[in-house]
Amino acid sequence: MILIETPIGKFNVWTKRIGSNPQIKLLLLHGGPGGTHEFFECFESFLSNEGIEFYYYDQLGSFFSDTPSDTSLWTVERFVDEVEQVRKGLELNKDNFYLLGHSWGGILALEYAFSYQSNLKGLIISSMMSSASDYVKYAENVLAKGLDPKVLKAIKDLEANNDCQNPKYMELLTPNFYYKHVCRLQPWPEVINRAFSHLNNDIYTLMQGPSEFGLSGLLKDWDRKGDLSKIQVPTLMIGATFDTMDPEHMQWMATQVKQGSVLICPKGSHCSMWDDQEYYFAGLIKFIKNVNNNEKCDSPVSV
Structure with a gap:
C-alpha cells in the first residue's frame, strides 16, 4: 500500500x-x-x-484501494496528482519509468505526461482517443450503426428513460456490443467477468456516464487533440480493428506526438491484450526494448 494525500485527507x-x-x-x-x-x-x-518489471495498481476508489465516497475526489487533476505520488512511492524515475494507460487509464496517462513527462522514459496509450467528442461521434456513427436497428432502439429507449440499471440493458449490450468490441473471446476469460464485477459503478457513472455509446459524465468535454505535440517522450499508441476507439484516430495521434509510433491489433477489440495477445505484446515489448536501448521506434511498430 502507498499512502497518498488528497484535499480531504490521506488514503491507501x-x-x-x-x-x-x-x-x-x-x-x-x-x-x-x-x-x-x-x-x-x-x-x-x-x-x-522478457525482463520487464511492472506494477499492478488500483487507483483510489477501486477494488483493493481505499474507496472514499466524497465525489470531489473524482477529477482528472486529482488522479494525476495521485499517479505522481505513486511514482514517488515506487521510486520510479526518468531513467526507468514507463507508463501504460488503458481506456480511461489512457486519459490519465496522457494527462500525467502533460504535467510530468520529465519523469518518463516512455509512454503507452492503449485504446484511448484524445477527444471525448471524437469518441462520441465514432460511437454514434460507426459503433451504434453496426447494431441491429431494433437492438439499438431498445438500448436508446432505456438510456432515454435513465433506466441503464435495468437488467435488460446489459442483456442487450453484452452479446451485441461487448462481445464484438470489448473482448471478442468466447467465452470471456474468467478474469474479465471478475474485473467487471469489481467495477466501482459510482465513479464510472459520474465520470464516464451510464451509456456505452459516448461520454456524458465529467469527462464529456475532455479534449487534448491540440496538445499532443507537447509530448516529447517516445510514445506508442495501441489500437485495434474492432476497438470501441477509432483505430484511425489512434494512428493519427501517433503522428502528432514528437516521437510517436502506432500498433493496430488486427484481430483485437478494446481488450486486445486478451483477444489479440500475440500481436499486442510483441509490439509492446519491442517498443519498450527499443526505447530502453535508445533505438529508433518504427511507426508503425513491426512485429
Missing part, C-alpha cells in the same frame, strides 16, 4: 510489483474510471520472461 492505494529490472519499470493504469488492475493479469504471461 494498492500496488504490486511483478518481476525485477532496475532499467525497465512499467506502471499500469487501468480503465474505468473505477475499474481494476485485474484487466492486466495476462501481462504476467508475456512480460515476466
Whole structure:
C-alpha cells in the first residue's frame, strides 16, 4: 500500500510489483474510471520472461484501494496528482519509468505526461482517443450503426428513460456490443467477468456516464487533440480493428506526438491484450526494448 494525500485527507492505494529490472519499470493504469488492475493479469504471461518489471495498481476508489465516497475526489487533476505520488512511492524515475494507460487509464496517462513527462522514459496509450467528442461521434456513427436497428432502439429507449440499471440493458449490450468490441473471446476469460464485477459503478457513472455509446459524465468535454505535440517522450499508441476507439484516430495521434509510433491489433477489440495477445505484446515489448536501448521506434511498430 502507498499512502497518498488528497484535499480531504490521506488514503491507501494498492500496488504490486511483478518481476525485477532496475532499467525497465512499467506502471499500469487501468480503465474505468473505477475499474481494476485485474484487466492486466495476462501481462504476467508475456512480460515476466522478457525482463520487464511492472506494477499492478488500483487507483483510489477501486477494488483493493481505499474507496472514499466524497465525489470531489473524482477529477482528472486529482488522479494525476495521485499517479505522481505513486511514482514517488515506487521510486520510479526518468531513467526507468514507463507508463501504460488503458481506456480511461489512457486519459490519465496522457494527462500525467502533460504535467510530468520529465519523469518518463516512455509512454503507452492503449485504446484511448484524445477527444471525448471524437469518441462520441465514432460511437454514434460507426459503433451504434453496426447494431441491429431494433437492438439499438431498445438500448436508446432505456438510456432515454435513465433506466441503464435495468437488467435488460446489459442483456442487450453484452452479446451485441461487448462481445464484438470489448473482448471478442468466447467465452470471456474468467478474469474479465471478475474485473467487471469489481467495477466501482459510482465513479464510472459520474465520470464516464451510464451509456456505452459516448461520454456524458465529467469527462464529456475532455479534449487534448491540440496538445499532443507537447509530448516529447517516445510514445506508442495501441489500437485495434474492432476497438470501441477509432483505430484511425489512434494512428493519427501517433503522428502528432514528437516521437510517436502506432500498433493496430488486427484481430483485437478494446481488450486486445486478451483477444489479440500475440500481436499486442510483441509490439509492446519491442517498443519498450527499443526505447530502453535508445533505438529508433518504427511507426508503425513491426512485429
